[in-house]
Structure formats: C-alpha cells, structure tokens
Amino acid sequence: MRLLTHNMLTCNVKGVTKGYPLKIEAVRLEKKEAEFNPDFLRRIFPKLDWKALYETALSLDLDELPEQAEPSMLEDEAFLQKLHHVLLEVNLEEGALVCPETGRRFPVSKGIPNMLLNEDEV
Amino acid sequence: MDEVTVRRSMTGSRSGDETAIEDEDHPTCPDCISRDRAPDMDKRDTDRRSTEEDAVSGDEKGRACPCATCCTPQCDMCHTEDSARSSRREEAAELQPLITPPIERKYVHRVYDTIAPHFSSTRFAKWPKVAQFLESLPVGSILADSGCGNGKYLGFNQGVFHLASDISPRLVKICSSRGYDVAIADSLCLPYRDDVCDGAICIAVLHHMSTEARRRQAILELVRVLKPGGKALITVWALEQEDPGLISKWTPLIKEEQWLESNPEVVHHRQYLAGSDVRHRSERPVIAGSHCDKKPAEEATAAGRERSPRREHETLQRGSHDKQQGRDEKDGKEGECETEDMTRSNGQRSGGLGGEAKPVEYFVPWHLPYHRAEIASALSMGEEESLGRRNDKKGAVVYDRYYHLFVKGELESLVRQVPEATVVDSFFDKSNCCIHQLDEYQSVVKSVADLAGAKGGPAAYRVHKMDQVHMPTYQVHKVDQVQTPVEEEKAKLMQKWGFSRGVLGGRYTC
Numbered sequence: 001m002r003l004l005t006h007n008m009l010t011c012n013v014k015g016v017t018k019g020y021p022l023k024i025e026a027v028r029l030e031k032k033e034a035e036f037n038p039d040f041l042r043r044i045f046p047k048l049d050w051k052a053l054y055e056t057a058l059s060l061d062l063d064e065l066p067e068q069a070e071p072s073m074l075e076d077e078a079f080l081q082k083l084h085h086v087l088l089e090v091n092l093e094e095g096a097l098v099c100p101e102t103g104r105r106f107p108v109s110k111g112i113p114n115m116l117l118n119e120d121e122v
Numbered sequence: 123m124d125e126v127t128v129r130r131s132m133t134g135s136r137s138g139d140e141t142a143i144e145d146e147d148h149p150t151c152p153d154c155i156s157r158d159r160a161p162d163m164d165k166r167d168t169d170r171r172s173t174e175e176d177a178v179s180g181d182e183k184g185r186a187c188p189c190a191t192c193c194t195p196q197c198d199m200c201h202t203e204d205s206a207r208s209s210r211r212e213e214a215a216e217l218q219p220l221i222t223p224p225i226e227r228k229y230v231h232r233v234y235d236t237i238a239p240h241f242s243s244t245r246f247a248k249w250p251k252v253a254q255f256l257e258s259l260p261v262g263s264i265l266a267d268s269g270c271g272n273g274k275y276l277g278f279n280q281g282v283f284h285l286a287s288d289i290s291p292r293l294v295k296i297c298s299s300r301g302y303d304v305a306i307a308d309s310l311c312l313p314y315r316d317d318v319c320d321g322a323i324c325i326a327v328l329h330h331m332s333t334e335a336r337r338r339q340a341i342l343e344l345v346r347v348l349k350p351g352g353k354a355l356i357t358v359w360a361l362e363q364e365d366p367g368l369i370s371k372w373t374p375l376i377k378e379e380q381w382l383e384s385n386p387e388v389v390h391h392r393q394y395l396a397g398s399d400v401r402h403r404s405e406r407p408v409i410a411g412s413h414c415d416k417k418p419a420e421e422a423t424a425a426g427r428e429r430s431p432r433r434e435h436e437t438l439q440r441g442s443h444d445k446q447q448g449r450d451e452k453d454g455k456e457g458e459c460e461t462e463d464m465t466r467s468n469g470q471r472s473g474g475l476g477g478e479a480k481p482v483e484y485f486v487p488w489h490l491p492y493h494r495a496e497i498a499s500a501l502s503m504g505e506e507e508s509l510g511r512r513n514d515k516k517g518a519v520v521y522d523r524y525y526h527l528f529v530k531g532e533l534e535s536l537v538r539q540v541p542e543a544t545v546v547d548s549f550f551d552k553s554n555c556c557i558h559q560l561d562e563y564q565s566v567v568k569s570v571a572d573l574a575g576a577k578g579g580p581a582a583y584r585v586h587k588m589d590q591v592h593m594p595t596y597q598v599h600k601v602d603q604v605q606t607p608v609e610e611e612k613a614k615l616m617q618k619w620g621f622s623r624g625v626l627g628g629r630y631t632c
Binding site: 008009012 | 295306
C-alpha cells in the first residue's frame with residue numbers, strides 16, 4: 001500500500017469524527033520503483049492532505065518533504081522527485097493502520113489493508 | 123446491463139453519511155425499517171428470539187465475523203459460522219442496512235471467495251462504456267473502484283490513481299498480485315475520506331445486494347467519496363432480457379424446491395422481505411404468478427415491486443433534484459404503490475414486463491470445473507458444509523450466486539433518492555454482455571425498449587447500435603459462462619474479433 005492511498009484512507013467506524021489520518025504501525029516497508037510522472041504529481045497535489053502526508057512520512061523516517069508545501073514548488077524537479085518517492089514508491093507491506101481517535105487497528109498484510117468493520121462498528 | 127452515469131451536484135449541502143437519506147417521510151429509510159418492523163418481528167419471532175437471547179453472550183451480540191480483526195486477508199475464520207452469532211446477525215441485518223444479511227454473506231461473499239481464481243481467469247474483456255468512462259478521466263484523477271473484483275479496470279487508464287476495494291479477500295489478493303493498491307472493504311462503507319475522488323465506478327456490484335436500502339447505501343458511499351462535480355458510473359444486471367432461455371437457467375428465489383425451502387439464508391431473506399412488505403413496498407421482489415398464492419410469506423412478497431414502464435417514464439420526466447420537489451416525488455411514488463398494491467391484491471398484474479411480472483431475485487449458477495485446483499477443498503467437503511453442489515453431468519461443482527436483477531428505471535430511481543447525485547446519462551447495454559451475446563440484434567431490441575423511455579427513441583437506438591458495431595470485443599466478455607449449443611457460431615465470432623481459444627483458457631462453456 002502506497003502513501004498516496006494512505007492519504008485517502010480514513011477510519012470509517014460509526015461515530016468516529018477524527019479518524020484521519022490513520023497512524024501507520026510499520027512492520028515492513030518496501031520500496032517499489034514507479035514511473036516518474038510530473039504531470040500526474042502536479043494534478044494529484046491539490047487533492048493531498050499535506051499535513052497528513054508530512055506527518056506520516058516523518059513517522060516513517062522519511063524526512064524529505066517540507067512541512068509546508070505551495071503549488072509553486074511543483075515547478076521544482078527536486079521537490080517533485082521527493083514527492084514521487086514518498087507518495088508512490090514507499091509501500092507499507094506489513095503492519096497496521098491505527099485510528100487516531102479510537103485506536104482501532106486495521107491490519108495490513110502483504111500490502112493489503114483490511115478495512116472491514118465488525119457489525120457493532122457500522 | 124443497465125448503466126447510469128451519476129454526477130455529484132456542485133451545489134447543495136453536504137451531509138456525508140446515511141443520515142442524509144433519513145428524511146422523516148422517506149418510505150424506506152433505515153430508521154423507519156427498524157422502527158416500523160419491530161412490532162411485527164416481535165410477534166412473529168418471539169420464540170426464535172428468546173432462545174437466541176439465551177444462546178448468545180452479551181459481548182458477542184452484534185459482532186461480525188472475526189475476519190476484520192485478524193491479520194490475514196485470506197483468513198478462513200470468516201467462513202466459520204457459529205449458529206448463535208449467525209442468528210444475531212440475521213436480526214441485526216434486518217435493522218441495519220450496513221450489516222451484511224446472511225444470504226449475501228453466503229451466496230455472494232463466500233462464493234466469490236471460493237471461485238475467485240476461476241472467476242478472475244474469465245474476467246478480462248473491458249466493457250466499452252466503462253472503458254469510455256475511464257478514458258474520459260484526465261491524468262492525475264483519483265478514481266474509486268467500488269467492488270473491483272479481479273481489478274480488470276485498474277490498469278486501464280495509467281494516468282489515473284485508483285482507490286480500489288472489494289469485500290472478497292481472495293479477489294483483492296489477485297488484484298494486489300498484479301501490483302495494484304487494493305483494500306478489503308465493503309462497498310457500503312468505503313474507507314476513504316469525503317470528496318476525494320474525481321470519478322468512481324461500481325461495476326456489476328449492486329445486483330448482489332439483497333435489499334434496496336443496501337443498494338442505495340452503496341450509491342450513497344460512491345457519492346460521498348466523489349468530489350462535488352465528480353462522476354460515477356454504475357452498472358447492474360437488467361431483468362429485461364430478450365433471451366428467455368437465459369433467465370430460465372437461473373433459479374428464482376421463490377421457486378419451490380426442497381433445497382431452497384430448507385435453506386436458512388433463503389428462508390430468512392424471504393421473511394425479511396415479507397416483513398418489510400407490510401410498510402416498505404420498495405423492498406419487495408417481483409414474484410411470478412404461479413407462485414404468488416402459496417404461502418403467507420410469499421403472498422405478502424408477491425405484492426411485487428415491479429414498476430410499469432409508464433410509471434418509470436413519469437419518474438424520468440420529473441427529473442428535478444430540488445430537495446423539496448424530490449420529497450414530493452417520493453410522496454407521489456408512495457401513493458402509486460398503494461394503487462399498485464390494490465391492483466395486485468385483486469390478482470391483476472401490470473403489463474410492464476411483457477404482460478407478466480417476473481421474479482427479480484435469482485440464484486445464478488457458477489460452474490467450477492472439477493479440474494480446477496480450487497475445487498479440491500470443495501469436493502472433499504460433505505454436502506452439508508459445502509457451498510456448492512456437484513453436477514457430474516457437467517463435470518463441475520455448481521455455486522449459486524445471489525442476484526437482484528434491476529427492472530427498467532430502477533437504477534435511476536435509486537440514484538435519485540441519493541442527495542447530491544443527479545443522473546447525467548443512462549443507457550442500456552447488452553445484458554451482462556456476453557451471456558447471450560451472439561445475436562447482436564436481440565440486444566439492440568432491448569436497447570430500444572429502454573432508451574426509448576430515457577432518451578426518446580430512434581436516435582439513441584442508432585447510437586447504441588453503432589457502439590456494438592464498432593466495439594464488438596465486449597461481446598466476448600464472460601464467455602466461460604455461455605451455455606448455448608452454438609459452438610460454431612461462437613468460434614467464428616471469436617476468430618473475427620481476434621480471440622483465440624488459448625486466450626480464453628480453452629473453454630467457452632462450463
């Protein structure tokens with residue numbers, strides 16, 4: 001699971017209002033090369049929750065990203081490369097996603113997050 | 123195949139969750155179901171319920187299968203059914219559309235998990251309408267694929283980022299093995315934040331949901347994750363098929379066969395529908411005439427929910443999405459239902475579907491050949507525990523999949539119940555394309571029937587026909603399920619479209 005996916009995922013347990021962003025408990029991260037596409041990154045950028053991305057990356061010891069990001073940075077190739085790496089090449093293979101409000105753990109196994117809820121959670 | 127394109131409206135207040143549809147006067151809102159059903163259920167199920175209360179410990183109540191809490195997506199635990207837990211689940215499912223009813227748990231989720239590799243090997247042809255929709259998304263778009271199955275659309279537009287999910291862990295594993303990011307999630311409760319997707323697709327998923335509240339909830343979720351102005355494409359199987367032989371191969375849920383009568387999931391589902399019939403007419407399936415006078419439960423169900431073309435057409439003409447007007451529309455529908463009910467109880471049928479109401483709920487068989495590797499565990503099981511039935515004549519284990527087929531206009535009217543969604547396009551495609559795709563003209567006739575109502579006739583007919591002429595590849599989709607004897611004709615068409623036997627795994631039938 002890439003961090004771009006993580007940036008969109010939220011805890012969907014009923015009643016939870018601050019289920020985003022999910023904290024990552026990483027057991028194993030893997031780097032998988034992906035094709036660099038600056039155009040894709042520029043268009044994805046406005047859809048990102050930057051704070052969530054920055055903090056998540058930091059929690060995984062990926063300190064390439066600036067705390068604040070402006071659209072003007074998208075002209076900077078070096079910035080785009082870093083963004084590309086963090087968003088699309090870092091994969092969470094084993095671990096869990098944890099709801100910041102309730103602590104509910106969503107296991108991630110072989111890169112697949114299991115976001116199914118129990119009946120008392122829907 | 124009925125399809126609609128939905129656009130999330132740019133304006134209007136955002137409500138974000140299911141409370142958005144719980145209008146006080148909404149005829150089938152989840153609240154009403156629970157509130158209104160309670161007295162009936164109390165009366166009917168007093169005995170069953172009291173034994174269950176004893177059997178279930180407090181902390182087990184309302185708990186789902188343990189799969190969600192375990193670490194492996196391929197968990198076998200989710201297939202273990204504890205009877206007490208199961209019966210709690212049955213009750214809960216009646217009250218909460220987000221809880222999977224037993225009939226779907228067994229005849230959709232478990233079956234797809236079981237047949238996943240074989241199913242996936244038959245899923246590669248892209249339907250042109252879906253392909254067109256995907257191609258229309260610009261680079262950098264985010265697309266939700268709700269119920270992505272084996273992920274055949276995931277790599278289609280390389281510039282699009284997919285948020286794909288499916289409830290079957292084994293199908294998700296197949297997607298993942300192809301390098302896609304996929305989550306195990308329920309289409310009725312997507313794990314994504316609001317307003318993030320430029321597009322969404324939900325292909326051949328809604329017809330596996332057994333109540334209207336659940337089908338609507340799935341659309342609601344699609345619209346929730348769409349950004350304002352985003353578009354979703356939804357496709358479902360249609361009831362209206364020209365080939366009468368096709369549906370006749372399927373088992374209507376109302377059929378009086380011993381294996382159906384003794385099937386607890388089916389019995390429960392019938393009870394649910396019968397119960398909800400008392401006040402919630404839209405939950406009812408259409409029942410064939412020969413079965414409607416047999417049992418009280420069926421009789422109630424037999425009141426039917428078939429919508430005549432005339433009525434659908436009216437609904438389409440009232441294409442307003444203003445909230446107040448939408449409410450008026452619902453009131454109007456309720457009134458029409460009353461009228462239909464009275465008509466129906468007098469034993470008359472509307473001539474909507476060729477003069478006779480057809481059942482809308484079926485078990486559609488999936489034949490898993492004996493030589494498939496995944497069959498081993500099924501064959502080693504006893505009849506009791508096995509999901510499938512052996513059919514030595516066909517050399518396959520037969521798995522039943524639950525389908526709610528959509529009547530004309532049903533999908534559009536469902537979308538219209540969802541706040542913030544408008545139908546921007548609606549068309550009729552070949553019924554699941556490929557089950558009886560060989561006669562091109564048959565499906566064209568069908569297109570006329572549907573499009574005439576939606577778009578005004580001949581022009582739409584020509585457009586649709588052109589699609590078929592220029593994009594014939596979609597007609598070979600799902601060839602493994604074809605059960606017609608016209609092998610020669612098929613082979614000819616396959617050759618014409620450039621498909622070899624090798625591509626299809628050497629089998630056109632199963």
